[in-house]
Amino acid sequence: MKKVFISGSISIKKIPKSVYGSLNKIIDMGMEILIGDAGGIDKVIQDYCYKVGYFNVIVYSVYDEPRYFLKGFGFKKIELVDGLKKEREKQVLKDNAMSSDCDFCLIVWDGKSKGSYFNILRAIEFGKKTKVYVDSIGQFLDSQKITENDIESIYRDSNGYSAAEVVEYFEKEGNGFFSSTRELYKILMDRGIIKKIEGVYHPVSDYGNLFIVKKYRGRITGINFNDKFIDWVDCNLCEERNSDLKQMDFQFN
DSSP, rough: OOOEEEETTTTTTSSOOHHHHHHHHHHHHOOOOEEEEEEHHHHHHHHHHHHHTTOOOOEEEESSOOOOOOOTTTEEEEEOOTOOOOOOHHHOOOHHHHHHSSEEEEEEEOOOHHHHHHHEEEEHHOOEEEEEEETTEEEEOOOGOSSSSHHHHHHHHOOOBBBBHHHHHHHTTTOOSSSSSSHHHHHHHHHHEEEETEEEEOOGGGGGGGGGEEEETTTOOOOOOOHHHHHHEEEHHHHHHHHHHHHHHHHHH
């Protein structure tokens, strides 16, 4: 019996219309559905299967009693390994088990959530046949677009890079513009690219296109950096560095 791991973002509270066709095909083929016990897609998929009377469903959980579980479905508990304390680490272990156990993956992603992002990358790594519906664009990705680079591009468009990821990125590129996140923020403040208000970094209006502003309940809580920022560093700091090196070489000679 073929098994399909269905996963998706907690933010998605309804099954998108375009996904029903794939879901009904899975049911018509009698495939075993592997699903988690969280809210969002986990919940609405369980609800739909229960509603149509399809019980060839196995709910995976790291708990003795799943967080969400409907009577009549199967249940598989994933035993935790020693040292796992954080909830995210526990859920990754569960997702890894489903990715390993399945033959196919169907992922309904909001284009932003990290859990679904890693499920897609894991499916690619494991060589599973995969369909990805991206809710933010309202369609399935072409199979040729389900690559690490394409998936990361979607993820970064929504989330950007943290300060630590920016520092790491340029270190890997061999351009150590920033030795630390503190230096990154200092350089940007000195150049008037960002400002600090009540302990929170804000982009200066002329450079807002370089950042993704993080908000909670309408208030700015910080910034992440987008691909335009990466390009800005390459174009500005790299040119300045090359100019300085040329000047030093001229003076030396």
